[in-house]
Amino acid sequence: MAVLVWVAEGTWPACVDAAAQWAPPAAEVALLAAAAGQGADTAHGAFAGLLGRGRAGRDPGARIAAMEVAAVAAMLDAAQARLTRPSTSRTLTGRPERALVEAAAGADLLVLARDGDLERLGPHSLGPVTRFVVDHAPCPVLLVWPRRPTTTTLPPPPAPGAPAPSGPPPGA
Amino acid sequence: MSLGLLAAIAALVLVLAVAIARPRNIPEAAVAVPLALALVALRVLPAADAWAELRSLAPVVAFLAAILVLGQLCEDEGLFAAAGGGMARWSAGSPTRLLTAVVAIAAVTTAVLSLDATVVLLTPVVFATAARIGARSRPHVYACTHLANSASLLLPVSNLTNLLAFRATGLGFVRFAGLMALPWVLLVVLERLAVGRYFRTDLAMASGVDVTAVRPTAPAAAGVRGDATSERRPAAAPGVAAAVVGVTLVGFVVASTMGVDPAWVAAAGALGLAGHALVRRRVTAGTVGRSLNLPFLAFVLALGVVVRAVIDTGLSTAVGALVPRGSSYGALLLVAVVAAVLANVVNNLPAILLLLPLLAGHGAGPVLAALIGVNVGPNLTYVGSLATLLWRRIARAHDSEPGLAEYHLFGALTVPASIVVATSALWAGLALTGGG
Numbered sequence: 001m002a003v004l005v006w007v008a009e010g011t012w013p014a015c016v017d018a019a020a021q022w023a024p025p026a027a028e029v030a031l032l033a034a035a036a037g038q039g040a041d042t043a044h045g046a047f048a049g050l051l052g053r054g055r056a057g058r059d060p061g062a063r064i065a066a067m068e069v070a071a072v073a074a075m076l077d078a079a080q081a082r083l084t085r086p087s088t089s090r091t092l093t094g095r096p097e098r099a100l101v102e103a104a105a106g107a108d109l110l111v112l113a114r115d116g117d118l119e120r121l122g123p124h125s126l127g128p129v130t131r132f133v134v135d136h137a138p139c140p141v142l143l144v145w146p147r148r149p150t151t152t153t154l155p156p157p158p159a160p161g162a163p164a165p166s167g168p169p170p171g172a
Numbered sequence: 173m174s175l176g177l178l179a180a181i182a183a184l185v186l187v188l189a190v191a192i193a194r195p196r197n198i199p200e201a202a203v204a205v206p207l208a209l210a211l212v213a214l215r216v217l218p219a220a221d222a223w224a225e226l227r228s229l230a231p232v233v234a235f236l237a238a239i240l241v242l243g244q245l246c247e248d249e250g251l252f253a254a255a256g257g258g259m260a261r262w263s264a265g266s267p268t269r270l271l272t273a274v275v276a277i278a279a280v281t282t283a284v285l286s287l288d289a290t291v292v293l294l295t296p297v298v299f300a301t302a303a304r305i306g307a308r309s310r311p312h313v314y315a316c317t318h319l320a321n322s323a324s325l326l327l328p329v330s331n332l333t334n335l336l337a338f339r340a341t342g343l344g345f346v347r348f349a350g351l352m353a354l355p356w357v358l359l360v361v362l363e364r365l366a367v368g369r370y371f372r373t374d375l376a377m378a379s380g381v382d383v384t385a386v387r388p389t390a391p392a393a394a395g396v397r398g399d400a401t402s403e404r405r406p407a408a409a410p411g412v413a414a415a416v417v418g419v420t421l422v423g424f425v426v427a428s429t430m431g432v433d434p435a436w437v438a439a440a441g442a443l444g445l446a447g448h449a450l451v452r453r454r455v456t457a458g459t460v461g462r463s464l465n466l467p468f469l470a471f472v473l474a475l476g477v478v479v480r481a482v483i484d485t486g487l488s489t490a491v492g493a494l495v496p497r498g499s500s501y502g503a504l505l506l507v508a509v510v511a512a513v514l515a516n517v518v519n520n521l522p523a524i525l526l527l528l529p530l531l532a533g534h535g536a537g538p539v540l541a542a543l544i545g546v547n548v549g550p551n552l553t554y555v556g557s558l559a560t561l562l563w564r565r566i567a568r569a570h571d572s573e574p575g576l577a578e579y580h581l582f583g584a585l586t587v588p589a590s591i592v593v594a595t596s597a598l599w600a601g602l603a604l605t606g607g608g
Binding site for chain 2: 009011039058074116124
C-alpha cells in the first residue's frame with residue numbers, strides 16, 4: 001500500500017502524525033512537498049522593476065530560490081524525522097495542485113490538511129491548492145485538521161448575529 | 173514634430189527597451205551612454221544644455237552612490253541579519269506578528285537606506301526569517317517588496333525619484349520629510365492591513381500549529397538563514413552600522429538647516445562605515461567599490477541627458493497642457509494619477525524625469541504629488557511597470573506562473589486607494605502648514 005503525505009509549511013506535522021496513525025505498518029510512506037512558493041518570483045519581479053540596477057549576482061530572487069530549495073529540504077527532513085518509520089521524500093515541481101494530483105495517480109491514500117480559513121464554519125476551510133487536490137485526487141483522501149485541539153472537537157456553530165464569513169481577519 | 177524630437181524620442185525608447193529587456197545582460201549604461209553622447213554630437217541637445225543637466229544631476233548621483241554603499245556596508249556588518257533575528261524573536265512564532273515586524277522593518281529600511289536596500293538586501297532576510305519560524309513566506313516577501321515602493325516617500329534618500337525631485341521641490345530635508353510623514357505613515361498602515369487581510373489564510377496557517385512540532389526544522393532553517401546573510405565573512409556586530417546610520421540621519425537634518433548639501437553627510441557616513449569595516453577586514457576596497465555600482469550611476473546620468481533632449485526638443489509643450497498647475501486638491505490628485513500612469517507605462521525613473529520640468533516653478537505640492545504617483549504606482553504590477561511586465565510575460569510565457577493574477581488583483585485593489593489616501597494627507601499637510 002502506498003501512502004502519500006503532503007508536506008507544507010504549518011500543516012505538515014498534523015499530516016505526518018495522521019500518516020503515522022493510519023498508514024498500515026507495511027505501507028510505503030512517501031512525503032511530498034512543492035518546490036517553491038512565490039517568494040523568489042516576487043523578489044525577482046521587484047528587482048526587475050528597479051530600472052538600471054541590473055547586475056549579475058544582485059537578484060534577490062536567485063538568493064531566495066536557493067533558500068527555498070534548502071527550506072523545503074529541511075522541512076522534508078524534519079517530517080521524515082517526525083514520522084519515525086521508513087519513508088521516502090520527494091519535491092514536486094510545477095503547479096503544486098496539478099503535480100500533487102498526478103503524483104497521487106498510483107497511491108492508495110493521500111494525507112492532506114485543511115489549510116484555509118479555520119476560524120469560521122463554511123466552505124473556505126481549504127486553501128485553493130488543497131481544494132483542487134481534494135476535488136480531483138484519483139485516490140482516497142485523508143483530510144486532517146492542522147491544529148491538535150480541534151481535531152477531536154467539532155467547531156461550535158456561530159452565535160446568532162455573528163459576523164458574516166467576510167468579516168475582518170483576526171490579525172488585521 | 174521636429175526631426176530632433178523624433179531622434180530624441182527614438183533614443184529614449186531604445187534606452188528604456190534595453191534597460192527593461194536587458195538582452196544578453198548588456199549593462200544598461202552600455203547603450204544609454206553612447207546614445208546620450210550621440211544626441212549631443214548630432215546637436216539634438218546643445219552641449220551646454222547637456223553639461224548643465226549633468227551638473228544638476230551630479231549631486232543626486234553622488235548622494236545615490238553614498239546611499240548604495242551605506243546599504244551594502246550595513247549588510248556586510250550584519251545589520252540585516254540582526255534585523256532578521258530581531259523579527260524572528262519578536263514574532264514569537266506567529267506569522268501575523270512576523271508580518272507586523274516585516275512591515276515596520278521594511279518601512280524604516282526603505283525610508284533610511286532606500287528601496288534598493290529593501291529589495292536587494294532585506295527581502296532575502298525576510299524570506300529566511302519566515303522559513304525559520306515555519307511560516308508561509310508569501311505574505312511577508314510580498315509585503316516587503318510592496319513597501320519598498322510605498323514606503324519610499326518619506327525622505328529624499330528613500331528613492332532615486334525623490335533624489336531627482338528633491339531640488340525641484342525647493343524644500344529642505346526636514347520640511348520634505350515633514351510633508352511626507354503623514355502620507356508615509358498612512359501608507360505603511362494601509363499596507364499592513366491590506367496584506368494581513370488578503371493573505372489571511374496563509375498567515376493563519378502556522379499560528380495554530382503546535383510550536384513544539386515545528387521545532388525540528390529550527391537547526392536546518394538556521395542553516396538556511398546563513399545563506400541569507402554571510403557565511404563567508406567573520407561574525408559581525410551590527411551596532412556600529414546602526415549607530416552610523418542614525419548619526420547620518422541626524423546629520424541630514426543638521427546639514428539641511430545649515431544649508432549644506434545632505435549628499436556630503438551621506439558620503440561622510442558611507443566613508444566612516446567603510447573605514448570601520450575595512451579596518452575590521454569585513455570588506456575589501458574592491459567590494460566597497462563594486463557596491464558603488466558605477467554602471468548604474470552612469471545610466472542615471474545618461475538617462476537624464478536623453479530625457480532632457482526629449483523635453484527640450486518639444487515634448488514639454490505637447491505634454492505640458494496635460495499636467496495641471498497649482499496645489500488644489502483636484503490638481504494634486506490629478507498630478508499623482510498622471511505620474512502613476514506614466515510610471516506604469518514606462519518606469520518611474522523616466523516618468524519623474526519627464527514630469528519634473530513641467531511641474532517645476534509651481535511650488536512643492538505638485539512635485540510631491542508626482543512623487544506619490546511614481547513611488548506608489550509601480551505596485552500596480554509586481555514588476556514596477558507594464559513594460560517590464562509585458563517583457564517578462566513574453567520571456568516566460570512557457571513557465572508556470574501560479575498566482576500572478578492574484579498579485580495583480582492585490583495591486584489593483586491597493587494602489588488606487590493608496591494614491592488617494594497619500595495625496596489627501598499631502599494636501600492636508602500643505603493646507604495646514606501654508607503651502608510648500
